[in-house]
Amino acid sequence: MKVFLECYPCFLRQALDCAKISSDDPKIHKEAVDSVMKCLLSCDADSTPPQIAKGIYSELKRVTGNPDPYYEIRKEDNANMLAKYDEFKERVAEAKDGIRAALRLAVAGNILDDGTGSKEEHQEIGGIEFFLNQAPAEEEIQEIKDAFKKAKSLLYLGDNSGEIVADKILIEKLKEEYPSLDITFVVRGEPVINDIIMEDAFEVGITDLCEVIDNGDSSPGTDLSSCSEEFLEAYDRADMIISKGQGNYETLSGSKDSRIFYLLVAKCPVIARDLETEQGTMIIRRVKN
């Protein structure tokens, strides 16, 4: 998905949020916003939002002198969700259809995003409860369950901190229901916003469940033109790909690769329009080839 001009105000807001996390100095805040406007003035309008965000967050790391402004927020997101792990796990265990319950939890977990909108709107765990109560997309759930049954290997592209705990619960359930399915979980190559890196996978214990690799890139998505050889080999090998969240969708949405299932909450109006859905909708969608 190419960047839309509607994304530009959002990039400026993110720049200011990020600068404020790193510094109280108004000069740094101004420099951060100015440097992002310069990025936007020089960027290729055919880029995806995560490709542009990669340049922006690289500039923000330079301006703020902070290589990982969202470090504390990631820790907090993970801790908050880990505190709910037992409760969520129990709900999935008690559900009539455990895979369905775990899938819905994993999609709802995508609401925990520090890039889109304010903390108040999106980052609260309470938001998950709201999404868990939404009407399910039964056909889409059936389609993905059929794919799990047929696949020998699954590449699971993770997205945000906090959300990764919901991913863990889904992976545990997948291992239970489809024990022969070989699962590889993917994190970003470098810190960017609150997107997960290897440390987060260790922290929540996904590394004990399945192979975890990073994609070798620092964009908040999966930009295949910038990912590592190791990741691309795993990508090519997989029978089935789960792409969690907006950033992964934004970078892969041009694909005709029907191995891909997008799992996300359409959090911003631009994404919702691109997906031809309403803002706030839970999406499980297989790519049509």
Place this chain on the structure above:
Amino acid sequence: MKVFLECYPCFLRQALDCAKISSDDPKIHKEAVDSVMKCLLSCDADSTPPQIAKGIYSELKRVTGNPDPYYEIRKEDNANMLAKYDEFKERVAEAKDGIRAALRLAVAGNILDDGTGSKEEHQEIGGIEFFLNQAPAEEEIQEIKDAFKKAKSLLYLGDNSGEIVADKILIEKLKEEYPSLDITFVVRGEPVINDIIMEDAFEVGITDLCEVIDNGDSSPGTDLSSCSEEFLEAYDRADMIISKGQGNYETLSGSKDSRIFYLLVAKCPVIARDLETEQGTMIIRRVKN
């Protein structure tokens, strides 16, 4: 009030809104957003938001080739509010305290603003009903009523289209209750967003009620450093000044001039913080000297 960095994303959003009103050409949209980023990169950080907006809307007029992108919207805003004129007028006539009712209507009318937020959020007349039902600020109403009694002349700085109909109803009531009060109503010198110009004052009939002058400037506020001699003479002469809306507040808020009463709805978080109030609050506030 100096511009805040939080205003920058809002300026970009406004640029895109304005470009889309004027043209369907994505190249024009991109040029509009880019030209506004260039304005923001070169602007004086000590400027008020309306001073910056003046430069931005001048650029937008150039890029879009449209000298008055909000022309149709102003017509529509005025027509929609004029259709409610009789109903509002009757409510004021039936109120126990007519001045209080007209004041509250005039402040509530300030919700009709095409600069802040989306049309859905702010521009609907339904929004007025919401504000009319808010708890009144009785002390502030008493203070402004006392000032009306004492003043010989009132300079009334108007703000937005649509809202001007509520201003008209207040002015009619003021003339009824304080017949010796000499009222001058002020419009902007040139079209900018949906701020009122002389044509709007004619259209809703304020020109039949009192003297109407323009301030000789094209900023969406009252930037005294750029206003005409004629306006500044009227400003100096007035015993009392009503400053409607955010733009007038943003340009005059540094003043210690206790002739000024700000009447507005604090529509954006930046203004609300500056006024030390909650977003969405109806404000009637006299300047303390």
